[in-house]
Amino acid sequence: MQPVPRKGLLSPEECLAVLKECPVACLATLGPDGEPCVTPVHFAAADGVLYVHGGKEASRHRNVARDPRVSLSAYLGGALCHADGPCDTMTFYRSVSVTGTARMVTDSAGRSAALDALVLKYTPRHAGKPYPEDALEITAVMAVVPSSVTGKSFS
Numbered sequence: 001m002q003p004v005p006r007k008g009l010l011s012p013e014e015c016l017a018v019l020k021e022c023p024v025a026c027l028a029t030l031g032p033d034g035e036p037c038v039t040p041v042h043f044a045a046a047d048g049v050l051y052v053h054g055g056k057e058a059s060r061h062r063n064v065a066r067d068p069r070v071s072l073s074a075y076l077g078g079a080l081c082h083a084d085g086p087c088d089t090m091t092f093y094r095s096v097s098v099t100g101t102a103r104m105v106t107d108s109a110g111r112s113a114a115l116d117a118l119v120l121k122y123t124p125r126h127a128g129k130p131y132p133e134d135a136l137e138i139t140a141v142m143a144v145v146p147s148s149v150t151g152k153s154f155s
Contacts, residue, residue: 007152009151010151018151019050022096023042025041026040026041028073029060029070032066042122043144044117045117049146050146051114053115055139055140056139070101072097090154097148102142103143104143105143110141111136115141
């Protein structure tokens with residue numbers, strides 16, 4: 001007999017925990033013809049905003065300049081639980097979906113704060129070190145301001 005899974009909505013605190021733990025999210029922007037464009041991104045949550053960085057030439061930055069509406073999806077888990085029947089297989093996960101608007105962060109203090117949050121998440125051993133000027137010249141930083149954050153779990 002298979003265990004009964006627990007389904008449920010995540011609290012705001014649980015959603016934030018998933019976002020802080022999740023290494024990669026998928027960011028959806030709207031392309032020139034209105035088509036959705038989804039890109040895996042590194043991101044960090046700080047002060048109620050999600051920060052994404054990448055090369056200045058990335059299409060997601062042009063898309064946001066044209067239409068700031070975005071969606072971001074992150075999940076943890078993904079373990080399959082196989083069952084006896086073909087329709088009984090389940091995937092255990094915790095997921096968060098964010099909708100909101102994005103803007104490019106261009107001021108020096110804002111960019112530094114966003115990059116500090118990203119470094120703290122991904123490479124904390126480098127926290128507090130200066131950023132190489134040549135890297136800063138080719139790096140763009142985007143702030144996603146959530147209008148909706150929802151999460152669910154299936155475990």
